[in-house]
Amino acid sequence: MAFERVRFFDGQRLTTTDFETEQNYHISKRRLHNRMLHGFGVVTGLGVSIADAQPDAVMVSPGIALDRLGNEILVEESDCIKIDVDQSPCFLAIRYKETPTDTVPTSDGIEFSRVLEGFELAIVTDNPGADENSPLLTLARLVQQEATWLVDGSYCPDRVGLRISH
Secondary structure, eight states: OOOOOOOOOTTOOOOHHHHHHHHHHHHHHHHHHIIIIIOSEEEEEOOEEEOSSOTTEEEEOSEEEEOTTOOEEEEOSOEEEEOOOOOSSEEEEEEEEEEEEEEEEETTEEEEEEEEEEEEEEEESSOGGGOTTOSOEEEEEEEEETTEEEEOTTOOOOBTTOOOOO
16 A cells, blocks of 8 residues: 655645545554554453443443554443344444534535544444454453343453464
């Protein structure tokens, strides 16, 4: 992969493409740095527990992770997701998500002027950690015992800096 950046000079006419190229250069370099120097997994936090008020939901505490593409996933406040599957075990996963925001009028209608970087939680039946191409990062394995969901304490999610070679 070749990296291209804009070479600025006085009097240069800048276009949308120039600014996008500049942003993509820095984003791509940061993601490459994250992948090659740090790997992927939970950096800190992102603890998982069964929600107190909802026994069929799990709570994720604040923290940060890196996905396989080098995206930084930041959870600033605890978040909750309902366990909406009947299969045990199942897995709680997180993925990086971009959301266009802030519409502005243009001559062609409206455009989004910002991109909000965030995350999305998912309950899945197959462990995304087994698929090296999955955009999902596994946070926990959930098991059901006598109609009660539990976080499997024996499952160890990927953690940045804790790679074990086989």
